[in-house]
Amino acid sequence: MTYEEFADTRLAPLLRYAVMLTGDPHQAQDLVQETMVRVQLNWRRVARADSPERYVRRMLTNQYVDWRRGSWMRRVLLRGEPDEAVPAPTDHAQSAVDRDQIWSWLSRLPRRQRATLVLRYYEDLPDAEIADILGCAVGTVRSSISRALATLRAEYVEACS
Template sequence: MPVTYADFADTRLTALLRYAVLLTGDPHLAQDLVQETMVRVQLNWRRVARADSPDRYVRRMLTNQYLDWQRGTWFKRVLLRADPGEPVVAATVDHAQNAADRDQIWGWLSRLPRRQRAALVLRFYEDLPDAEIAEVLGCAVGTVRASISRALATLRAELVEAS
């Protein structure tokens, strides 16, 4: 029995939202990203349902939407948070070291190029192998490995600099 759009949305929406939060670093922006992606999924549901893995197909749509968002003028007009190039001020709701460390890591991640950040999230959060990451990002496996390597090198340098 084929999966309907409603069934797919019911079962995968939460996971897609978590993935989008990790990509964007902002829960509200992530909701917008998932909403726009799911509208496109619904409009193209026949094609999505025919895919070998609808989940992977939609994850790629969401990733592409995230990578393309910054190019659009709508995103530039609506963005209401600090520019990632500006110094990141850690939100200190409590004074626990865990919260400070988490904020610092989010700041470092926000300064990574989008493709590198997406590759890290797909590798370490989604636990995908290089071949699947390459498929989601629409690039070669070597490009995935290079992106992850560069991202990790940047994060290591930030860690050494902060020490």
């Protein structure tokens, strides 16, 4: 597979995945951009992987989890010019986000927990594959999911009472 072929089919799903991780289209674009630049520069290594797609997803997830430690967040924050590639979210979408409580609760979760939720309930991946992507044990994935769900449930209870 060439990089071009990979990008043709996989860029859109990766971008959607990044939106679910970050909850924000701008940050999702930056996350995917930074990851895919590295993918392109190191394509031979990526192509050698059993599943290039999973390899890239792992790169992207690690980049997201390492957010604060890495430098790309800082670059994003310091960048002066607005990215013209990003369409401004429409009012409709924005207000939908505001109304969407569960979406906003997600942003309070630790990043690894959020990533497990996205991989489980958006990408519908089995625990073993999630563990592979996050580089942890299957048990860790399960406990991470149940802890994240417990946090969300607590928010529910609080909001309803």
